Amino acid sequence: MMAVREEARWWLVSLPVRIATLLVAFLAVVGGAVFILIHYLLGGPPVENFTAGVRPDTGAQVSVVMQEDPQNTVSTRPDWVSYFIKSPTTGAWVHTTLFTVPAGSRVNMTILGYDGCTPLRNPYWGRVTGTIGNVIRVNGKPTSLINSWSGCNVGHTFSIPALNVNVPMASPGLTATLCGTSPCTSGPHKVVTFSFMTPRHSGDYIWQCRVPCGGGFLDGFGGPMQTIGFMTGSMQVVA
């Protein structure tokens, strides 16, 4: 008798109400899926394009300017260290680590190191590799090796593992008062310049920092170290 009564109560809900409920539930599920798709899978920092007006595979040169900051006050994670890229079209600093360069070209990099020092976990990465001449210039001075364990002189690295590019980023002195607002426009910093050749074929090349600089995360390996737009990104080579 109870079962019959329950069944009867269920059928008291009118057909329009049931259809509306189904529709709402369906839309909620679809909306959630679309949100996840857009927010997490398709969303992300913008891509700065350095290929405009450059013919690939001609040995042409492009200049990429970046900076690494002790914080990222223009994001929802203001306490995370971060790279910025200078837009080739507007000249503004953009919160991104994604950029596009032409294949078979020479990339002239300039990176402004505003962040303080953190020694490399493996001092092997103090060695410059993969750049033209296996050398970088720190404030104009040629350098091929920085010993980050002898003093606190390395902030981060710029490394493209697939191209064997590894550049230790020099940092301002230990006692320097670091820039407090991102992107930094003033304050103590080191200027690191170097060049490397891009492959002659298309491809995505990830780049990363090798210093465990994710403050507030286990051993410094989380947060900005694992998030595109902060301390890692991708260089897309276009043929």
Add this chain to the structure above:
Amino acid sequence: MSAAADAAPPPAAPAAPAGPNHGLRIFLLWLPLAVIADLVIWIVWGPHLPPGTMSSSAANQQFDIKVMAVLAAPVMIFVLTYFGYALIVWRQRDGDTEDGPALHGNSRVQASWITITSVIVLFLAVFGTVELKIANGAGAGEGPSPIWKPGGAPLQVQVIGQQWKFTYRYPQFGGFETTQLVLPEGQWVAFHVTSLDVIHSFWAYQLGVKADANPGVDNVAYTKPEHTGGFVVRCSELCGLWHGAMFDYGRVVSMSAFRTWAASTRVQLAAVTRILPPYATTYDPTVVPQINKAMAKAGIGGANGYYYPPQDPVQP
């Protein structure tokens, strides 16, 4: 009718015709199929089974997979043969609405099944253990104190996992560290696998070597490269954002080519070798005296410019 005739027993009912010997039929179907399958596995398929024969451990693993396949194939074919036979011979005919005969236990079949499978499983347990021993661990990480190790003096190669790249140290050549993994042909190699950060896993596929890379642990694995050529190294432990990009390529070269490479690389990397910590089976960068000294001198104790200890704070 006489009394004698009355006392005579009734004539015996004609014996039911003997049914086919299903067991024999199934056996005769199974036997040639099993023999053919095993021959194909051993002769045709076997030489192409992973991971190949580039090293002693790879060849050992290929042999083990062949043995297991040869043992498994007859069992699988028996099941399929029985299944097919039952579908065809014991299927329900048109118009047949009767129940089949009642099922009763068959102790002979049950005992045979248990005996055969037990023998196979126990054989594999013994076989696997023996194979691990004679192959000096068969390319697997044996931990810091391996119980199965080759004689002589293997080439020592330290594998250091770090997000997201393996580097390799050669302590017998001045302790230089490089991103290239080069090994000599015909020489036992002892891999000392460790990590500087999270858990990785060193997997040299064609060499048949796979060993976890744990921070603070020296995981030792042995192999002897038998042929020159290239091999792939991959991280086989999900280790972060770019885990999928954590791979490179190693080379097996002749002994003379290896010596030449090691000597030249040692010279080429002399400057960076001088700033590396002394060779050790594991490394803990958070207690490097130079770093602590520099930090103390600068009075740094906060978040900037020092190593974050594991408890600072625990990842949310």
